[in-house]
Amino acid sequence: xxxxxxxxxxxxxxxxxxxxxxxxxxxxxxxxxxxxxxxxxxxxxxxxxxxxxxxxxxxxxxxxxxxxxxxxxxxxxxxxxxxxxxxxxxxxxxxxxxxxxxxxxxxxxxxxxxxxxxxxxxxxxxxxxxxxxxxxxxxxxxxxxxxxxxxxxxxxxxxxxxxxxxxxxxxxxxxxxxxxxxxxxxxxxxxxxxxxxxxxxxxxxxxxxxxxxxxxxxxxxxxxxxxxxxxxxxxxxxxxxxxxxxxxxxxxxxxxxxxxxxxxxxxxxxxxxxxxxxxxxxxxxxxxxxxxxxxxxxxxxxxxxxxxxxxxxxxxxxxxxxxxxxxxxxxxxxxxxxxxxxxxxxxxxxxxxxxxxxxxxxxxxxxxxxxxxxxxxxxxxxxxxxxxxxxxxxxxxxxxxxxxxxxxxxxxxxxxxxxxxxxxxxxxxxxxxxxxxxxxxxxxxxxxxxxxxxxxxxxxxxxxxxxxxxxxxxxxxxxxxxxxxxxxxxx
Numbered sequence: 042x043x044x045x046x047x048x049x050x051x052x053x054x055x056x057x058x059x060x061x062x063x064x065x066x067x068x069x070x071x072x073x074x075x076x077x078x079x080x081x082x083x084x085x086x087x088x089x090x091x092x093x094x095x096x097x098x099x100x101x102x103x104x105x106x107x108x109x110x111x112x113x114x115x116x117x118x119x120x121x122x123x124x125x126x127x128x129x130x131x132x133x134x135x136x137x138x139x140x141x142x143x144x145x146x147x148x149x150x151x152x153x154x155x156x157x158x159x160x161x162x163x164x165x166x167x168x169x170x171x172x173x174x175x176x177x178x179x180x181x182x183x184x185x186x187x188x189x190x191x192x193x194x195x196x197x198x199x200x201x202x203x204x205x206x207x208x209x210x211x212x213x214x215x216x217x218x219x220x221x222x223x224x225x226x227x228x229x230x231x232x233x234x235x236x237x238x239x240x241x242x243x244x245x246x247x248x249x250x251x252x253x254x255x256x257x258x259x260x261x262x263x264x265x266x267x268x269x270x271x272x273x274x275x276x277x278x279x280x281x282x283x284x285x286x287x288x289x290x291x292x293x294x295x296x297x298x299x300x301x302x303x304x305x306x307x308x309x310x311x312x313x314x315x316x317x318x319x320x321x322x323x324x325x326x327x328x329x330x331x332x333x334x335x336x337x338x339x340x341x342x343x344x345x346x347x348x349x350x351x352x353x354x355x356x357x358x359x360x361x362x363x364x365x366x367x368x369x370x371x372x373x374x375x376x377x378x379x380x381x382x383x384x385x386x387x388x389x390x391x392x393x394x395x396x397x398x399x400x401x402x403x404x405x406x407x408x409x410x411x412x413x414x415x416x417x418x419x420x421x422x423x424x425x426x427x428x429x430x431x432x433x434x435x436x437x438x439x440x441x442x443x444x445x446x447x448x449x450x451x452x453x454x455x456x457x458x459x460x461x462x463x464x465x466x467x468x469x470x471x472x473x474x475x476x477x478x479x480x481x482x483x484x485x486x487x488x489x490x491x492x493x494x495x496x497x498x499x500x501x502x503x504x505x506x507x508x509x510x511x512x513x514x515x516x517x518x519x520x521x522x523x524x525x526x527x528x529x530x531x532x
Contacts, residue, residue, distance in 0.1 A: 043125065043234040044372040045334035046398060048092070050238070051316045051366075052085060052134060052245040053354060054340030057489040058313040059366035063259075066321035067338050070331070071368035073381070073413060077388040078367035079426050079462055080342040083354045084434050085136040085240075088341040088391060089143060090114050092238070095395040097421055097429070099459070099509040104431035110142030117395055118146030121236040121402040131224045132240040133216050139164070147238075151223050155216050155242075211268035213250045217243040217316060221323045228330065236402060241319065244312045246344065246353060247275045248305040255315030261307060270294050271308075274301055277353045278435065281454065282446040302347040309344065332373050335401055335412075337394065340365035348490075355433045358460040358469055360489045363428045367394065371409050381409045385417060388462055390426045393419030422461055422503060429509075430458040432474065457510045461500040467491065468500040472510040479510055 056078070061068050068074070081091045082098050090096075090103035094114040098104045101114050112119075118128045129149035130137070137143055138152035151157075153164035224239055243252065249271035251263055263271075273288040274280075280298060287298060295301050320338065324331040342354050343362040351357040367389070393416040400406030400415050421427035433454045440446050458471040466486055472479045483497035 055343030056364040075367035115146035251311030252315040255311035336370040338368040426462040
């Protein structure tokens with residue numbers, strides 16, 4: 042029988058967290074760990090589109106805020122359905138939801154879980170785009186048509202209450218435990234092979250408050266006052282696009298941005314530890330699933346805390362922004378082989394992982410060796426890996442209307458980039474939006490870092506990538522998704 046497949050995406054989890062002290066469970070149970078895995082992009086939308094499609098972002102072109110996934114980008118879920126799999130999505134991340142098209146090819150869509158204490162395919166936050174009497178009527182009609190009216194009604198009132206109440210700015214904002222509870226509840230009700238994509242937002246910004254369990258496990262204490270003052274500096278645009286001044290109260294406590302970044306990173310480590318504990322708890326509750334299924338634990342992109350003067354996950358192809366952990370647990374029905382590696386050090390991409398999953402669902406892969414080989418052999422340019430950037434996660438045009446942001450700094454992030462990654466070095470090609478000029482920079486790679494080295498020979502870039510660098514489409518995004526993204530730092 043085909044194995045269940047569980048893909049757990051720890052959002053913004055970067056590779057240097059994949060240590061035994063931060064991710065002890067993932068490290069102890071993984072059959073194979075990929076130490077040089079790279080994301081195809083710097084944020085959720087293009088990366089998950091690659092996971093669905095098996096294509097580089099330059100080909101699927103889901104790269105910019107406002108882009109949505111269509112049927113041609115859902116190759117993996119559709120292939121799974123064609124081969125008898127039930128497909129499912131679990132997420133509180135508004136970028137990985139039906140609003141951005143990720144319901145295509147998915148049988149069970151459970152998104153907006155931050156607003157849903159009870160599992161349901163109905164999401165109040167995605168049913169309407171505005172708050173108005175007509176929207177309220179529209180919402181109630183949608184609830185009445187659902188198959189779980191009482192659950193949907195409770196979730197709707199819960200979501201409405203959260204919209205009007207004051208949120209404690211010092212509190213931890215994510216709900217990974219609830220996401221995994223919804224997944225467990227779903228699994229109990231299904232007896233067919235399953236392909237489940239689960240996005241855990243718990244390592245995503247903001248990083249002003251650590252989860253209580255993660256902080257306890259690492260013996261970290263962040264006072265309520267510190268959390269409140271860190272939250273005042275959550276808008277990374279002030280640092281990247283403005284005059285770079287800290288809020289006055291935050292500056293009095295922390296002194297400078299470097300100290301703020303250090304404290305954020307400490308919270309981030311607690312978040313990483315918490316995600317590992319969540320997965321450990323889920324595995325203990327579902328031991329037969331962990332043993333009998335193909336289980337994948339990955340980051341979708343990294344997170345930067347001042348490296349090369351960048352913060353968040355915007356337009357830098359620094360390893361802190363694109364190098365991610367990748368752990369694989371094979372089904373126990375796949376026989377062990379002496380030559381199957383426990384650690385893979387060759388650069389690989391999430392596109393290779395996507396192709397490996399496709400091979401499992403179409404039954405062309407049913408051994409450990411074949412799965413690893415597919416991940417490793419999937420290349421982008423020659424024998425190299427590609428990661429790309431298409432501007433920031435913010436809407437750019439509104440930024441130019443705000444006097445506190447400088448156009449020159451906005452121009453610096455309004456760029457497209459193609460990074461070609463080899464074993465020891467990378468070449469980054471970049472072009473300003475609406476410009477035909479392409480520049481290149483070469484870097485040496487080592488220990489999750491990079492050093493510019495102009496003496497290295499730049500990788501040759503194919504014509505198709507040059508054409509992509511010189512194009513610049515525009516899109517819009519819905520009101521509700523835009524509001525939730527702002528809460529997560531995507532202004």
